[in-house]
Amino acid sequence: MLEADFKYIIDTFFMLFAMTLIIFMVPGFAMLEAGLVRTKNVSSVLTTNVMIYTVASLAFLLFGYQLAFGGWESTSSSIWAVFMFQMAFVGKTVNIMSGGVSERVRIIPLAIFTLIMGAVIYPLVVNVSWGADMLKGTFLDIEMYDLAGSTVIHSTGGWALLAAIMVIGSRRGRYQDGKIKVIPASNIPLVVLGALLLWIGWFGFNGGSVGTISSIEKADAVAKTIMNTNTAGLAGALVAALLMYVRYKLFDITMILNGALGGLVAITAAANYYDMFTPIFIGLVGGALVVFAVPMFDKLKLDDPVGALSVHLVNGIWGTLAAGIFVEEISFMAQVKGILIVGVFTFIVSFVVLIAINKISAFRADDEAQLMGMDINECGVEAYPEFKRAI
Template sequence: MDTAYVINTFFALFSITLIILMVPGFAMLEAGLVRTKNVSSVLTVNVMIYAVASMAFILIGYSLAFGELQNETMSKWAFFMFQMAFVGKAINIMSGGVGERAKLFPLTLFTIIMGALIYPTAVNISWGSDWIKDTVFDLNFVDLAGSTVIHSTGGWALLAAILIIGPRKGRYVGDQIRVIPASNIPLVVLGAMLLWIGWFGFNGGSVGSIATKEAADSVALTIFNTNAAGLAGALSAGIFIYIRYRLFDITMILNGALGGLVAITAGPHLYSVTDSILIGGIGGILVVLAIPLFDRFRIDDPVGALSVHLVNGIWGTLAVGIFAADPAKGITIINQLKGVGEIAVFVFTVSSIVIYTINKMVPFRATDEDQLQGLDVSECGLEAYPEFKRAI
């Protein structure tokens, strides 16, 4: 009994390390995709999200999500840390999508509320203590590591923020969509690959145990399928973007990989390798289709977070009901759709109200002058590349 407890605790701590490695992953990805004049502000936001969201979850969020701090299969502190490592990811999804025009202070206020209340409530009605679920919701859907609970939650909050804050200055001029190129492709590659590696702890650790032969096989299958979906997403996005534009766009290929990883996250323990490749491959194509679609509706997302996390969070959750349906266990497309819908309504509605209220007190949007100068100067007083001439 003690041996299994120790092994599971060690496995959770190792998974935590991989998940927290996603913090610099998000930071590097976003820093590479924005312009040089906004890099310090993006990095500051990512560090603050990790610190603020984690503290909010420690002080308030965990109790709302899970109730008492107890666990019989591993150290309760390891379980606590594992769940805390997740919370910032939902808000990291939002931070990149409002980059280059969102101010740090109001975003920090929203991070506190997200980490303490909104995200823990989404966890409560899906994975957690279920006292809200028992009285208000009736959710019975499979979402192992959070295609909906984490990725779509972050995506719905981001959509609410973009609709309230609006696009970057100069992004849409008349009927024209101005292309704003990434500033540092090597950072984008580094960030995406760190996220990819972190996903092995994200999904593998969510199995919850590795101390028996059956549990170890389940963890290995989960990580194998996770990687296969990422590979398929990268390949499908790369092939599709080449067929469509005769170009190999590394940012699209990497976002395709991330889309595949998001899509597999709901049920990697349930799929065959073939299923995982199909799910990830569809996820990569969805990213390539969704990015220009959001632009057409003037929804300005500098890093493609909506296409990667919201669209594929939905697809990945529904995929469980398609590829791993088991009515005897309650795994049906209807239950999966219900889970997606109820989380969507809750998160989008509450996030919209919270962001709208904060925006009335402390405007989220930087002034046109500050956007032109770059948020590094107005928000941080520290430019990431002071020797470079700032792009406008």
């Protein structure tokens, strides 16, 4: 067998394996969100996650990939493996959004937005960052470095979520008389399972983004990237645990896990560049940002049941900036410019699209439907029919 053929086969297998790890993030998001919402809304959350994966993936297959990358070509590994790897990313932008608007969002309008996100909005962000770059040479040409999507994936989903919360509003009774009603998670074991599935999926997310593993140098780069990814998650979890204990003398597992996810988001921009110690600091800052951002968004009455704004938007920005701070080869100003362009574009376009869809089919379920639960009104199937529904 020729060496070039062997490398082609190995890199194709590597892409497919990384893609499979990323797909584990689909049940990861589903379980995390199902555990954080009330029992009367679990079937709806699970259905939404499945619909996002199917609709976004097909939209990317039929329209989005061509727009993002300008064609179907690859010489180093199978184009079908490359496509599957890129397809695994696309639904994550809407998964980030769906968790943040859960317990009051209707499935059909969200599916319509998912179609537009997978076919147009996300591919355009990819085009000017990872892809064909139709705007090269113009002011909108992004030279930002973003290995696996602190901005391209996580901030894009976060900006879309911010627009969605502003359009849809908060859950019934969440903010009353100037007070915040605490709505506890329904199933902590599912939260833990979902977060750990996401954590495992991140190894394919970041490691796979190195692109190739068929040489000693690249194999080391992949291993280092995965190690740094894991380190940031560990640091994020630890600092969240410590901060919660200092503040409340309690260990909140949901906040600990969100701290880990915040660290993972933050390291995603340049996990391949850092030495083995820098990810500790990046993860510590990421986990701390989650702890402080969650109550901040509540004070602003931005109702986010799963903390997605704090995890993905805030740490997507931090991680992209950190790459420009700690990596000499990366321009800090290019990182700032990329954050601003992607943020302004995604927020404005998402807001306009959401408003337009909302005129046709309301995103927000009415108060009576929310009281009964989205499972009954949207799915006709309750996840826990033997349990008394919480109001």
